[in-house]
Amino acid sequence: MDERTFGRSGQQASVVGLGTWQLGADWGDVDDKEALSVLEAAAESGVTFFDTADVYGDGRSEQTIATFLRSRPDLHVLVATKMGRRVDQIPENYVLDNFRAWNDRSRRNLGVDRLDLVQLHCPPTPVYSTDAVYDALDTLVEEERVAAYGVSVETCEEALTAIARPGVASVQIIFNAFRMKPLKQVLPAARAAGVGIIVRVPLASGLLSGKYTKDTVFPENDHRTYNRHGESFDVGETFSGVDYATGVEAAAEFSALAPEGYTPAQLALRWIIQQPGVTTVIPGARNPEQARANAAAAALPDLSEETLTAIRDLYDGRIKDQVENRW
Numbered sequence: 001m002d003e004r005t006f007g008r009s010g011q012q013a014s015v016v017g018l019g020t021w022q023l024g025a026d027w028g029d030v031d032d033k034e035a036l037s038v039l040e041a042a043a044e045s046g047v048t049f050f051d052t053a054d055v056y057g058d059g060r061s062e063q064t065i066a067t068f069l070r071s072r073p074d075l076h077v078l079v080a081t082k083m084g085r086r087v088d089q090i091p092e093n094y095v096l097d098n099f100r101a102w103n104d105r106s107r108r109n110l111g112v113d114r115l116d117l118v119q120l121h122c123p124p125t126p127v128y129s130t131d132a133v134y135d136a137l138d139t140l141v142e143e144e145r146v147a148a149y150g151v152s153v154e155t156c157e158e159a160l161t162a163i164a165r166p167g168v169a170s171v172q173i174i175f176n177a178f179r180m181k182p183l184k185q186v187l188p189a190a191r192a193a194g195v196g197i198i199v200r201v202p203l204a205s206g207l208l209s210g211k212y213t214k215d216t217v218f219p220e221n222d223h224r225t226y227n228r229h230g231e232s233f234d235v236g237e238t239f240s241g242v243d244y245a246t247g248v249e250a251a252a253e254f255s256a257l258a259p260e261g262y263t264p265a266q267l268a269l270r271w272i273i274q275q276p277g278v279t280t281v282i283p284g285a286r287n288p289e290q291a292r293a294n295a296a297a298a299a300l301p302d303l304s305e306e307t308l309t310a311i312r313d314l315y316d317g318r319i320k321d322q323v324e325n326r327w
């Protein structure tokens with residue numbers, strides 16, 4: 001699979017990576033065996049980038065990745081984790097002592113001396129413009145606790161604030177056919193600065209696969225049930241912030257645009273991959289079949305202008321007003 005470079009850090013990542021929130025919690029039940037088989041399927045399909053977080057299953061996702069990579073010393077996978085959401089979400093918590101403690105825990109969970117990439121996990125907005133935060137992150141690099149650091153953001157404004165900082169290697173952001181605002185400023189700014197863009201929620205939590213109906217019921221312990229209105233965390237993380245009924249109808253129209261040989265989910269991924277400025281896209285997968293199908297999107301041909309225009313028109317007509325003024 002093609003790899004792309006995170007400009008500033010020089011690290012390489014496959015253009016399709018793997019999101020591993022599903023292996024932790026919040027998406028219904030995934031047992032350990034299934035979790036390991038998802039990692040295996042992704043790696044066998046050429047994926048060399050895993051995204052995790054200390055909070056996914058409170059460490060379970062990191063530990064599962066460690067178990068898998070210990071069993072496959074032949075693989076070179078860049079593992080990006082995140083820190084900062086196991087405490088109250090107040091700027092005062094984003095200080096060096098806490099960073100060291102969170103870093104110690106993630107290094108233990110992942111079984112490494114140095115993390116490849118650590119991302120601040122959608123912290124309160126003022127954190128992105130605090131000099132001391134970046135000084136502390138630079139200290140983690142100097143202490144060889146992390147090779148590089150980045151941020152995960154909710155809004156385009158937060159992304160632009162972080163991109164302006166010289167030590168930031170990557171920005172993780174929601175970007176998909178139902179969330180196009182990053183095209184305007186964030187992707188061009190990241191390209192100009194040599195900052196990697198990690199695209200999360202690329203399938204709008206699965207909506208863009210076109211497989212849900214208005215009657216689909218998700219498990220109780222799935223955020224698509226319990227966070228549909230932002231009850232537990234930012235509502236933009238669930239279905240990209242699109243209200244479910246609108247999303248299901250728009251996803252049916254989106255699915256009809258898939259060229260022959262593409263599933264709707266692959267159309268969604270291919271659309272992202274071919275946007276300049278994207279480094280890697282990290283679909284979550286609940287089973288090996290999904291992981292393999294998502295990886296296969298890397299080898300599909302680029303989409304035609306006609307398809308791109310139709311996707312744009314769908315977004316402008318149905319989705320844009322719901323999301324652009326919020327994120």
Ligand SMILES: NC(=O)c1ccc[n+]([C@@H]2O[C@H](COP(=O)([O-])OP(=O)(O)OC[C@H]3O[C@@H](n4cnc5c(N)ncnc54)[C@H](OP(=O)(O)O)[C@@H]3O)[C@@H](O)[C@H]2O)c1
Nearest residue numbers: 019020021152200201202203204205206209283284290293
């Ligand atoms: N704040 C943050 O930094 C943050 C927040 C959210 C996510 N993330 C990261 O981004 C990753 C990706 O985002 P996400 O998992 O929220 O959303 P996503 O990738 O848009 O959607 C994942 C869901 O899409 C469905 N799916 C995946 N592959 C499919 C395929 N080939 N065909 C049909 N359906 C498919 C599955 O739904 P079913 O379960 O219904 O089958 C899966 O659970 C996460 O795993 C995590 O690593 C980070």
